[in-house]
Amino acid sequence: MQALKNRIIKDGVAIGTEILKVDSFLNHQIDVEFLSELGKEFKNRFKDKEINKILTVEASGIAIACMAAEYFGNPLVVFAKKTSPNTMTDEFYGAEVKSFTKGTTSIVRVSKKYIEKGDKILILDDFLAHGEAAMGMAELVEMGGAEVVGIGAVIEKQFQGGSKKLKEKGYQVESLAVIQSINDGIINFI
Numbered sequence: 001m002q003a004l005k006n007r008i009i010k011d012g013v014a015i016g017t018e019i020l021k022v023d024s025f026l027n028h029q030i031d032v033e034f035l036s037e038l039g040k041e042f043k044n045r046f047k048d049k050e051i052n053k054i055l056t057v058e059a060s061g062i063a064i065a066c067m068a069a070e071y072f073g074n075p076l077v078v079f080a081k082k083t084s085p086n087t088m089t090d091e092f093y094g095a096e097v098k099s100f101t102k103g104t105t106s107i108v109r110v111s112k113k114y115i116e117k118g119d120k121i122l123i124l125d126d127f128l129a130h131g132e133a134a135m136g137m138a139e140l141v142e143m144g145g146a147e148v149v150g151i152g153a154v155i156e157k158q159f160q161g162g163s164k165k166l167k168e169k170g171y172q173v174e175s176l177a178v179i180q181s182i183n184d185g186i187i188n189f190i
């Protein structure tokens, strides 16, 4: 999506060769009008799919999932939690997810009430890197006997291999901007 590539070039900050910071519009400060355009593009990529829920992971995925929901006819948006708050008293599905940005492993959790047999679920997130978060979310969906209809990311860092792993598992993966490499502060797109 050209408008997204332009925005990344204008506002994105490369940190070394692995990490991209886009917190002026996606991860910290949110440009609602722009995210709405991204949401519309997700609908375009998955236009033939029947979806009744969108699953994402807190915190950065929530905004884009909610913006996209409007274009899918407002399916419910569920976000996996990265911690187990005292309010999470229901039984939950849990999947282990490694974070290469933070160097930690955590359990992402969703209450069993919110993933039901027969659900058709689109997984959306801000970044797709090594594919750990998306793979963990797909596990949660499948634990609940629901179907992963597709996986969408705003920004894919192709060189970290997540997309390839997910496609090998048979999932439809759609990324709105695909980065091939980051070198000397220059972001190279596919």
Ligand code: 5GP
Pocket (backbone or CB within 6 Å): 018, 019, 020, 021, 022, 027, 057, 060, 098, 099, 100, 101, 125, 126, 127, 128, 129, 130, 131, 132, 133, 134, 162
């Ligand atoms: P993965 O699980 O695919 O390795 O990484 C995806 C998750 O890590 C996303 O939920 C995202 O929040 C975070 N992430 C991965 N790479 C980046 C990055 O370059 N910048 C930012 N801001 N987040 C990232």
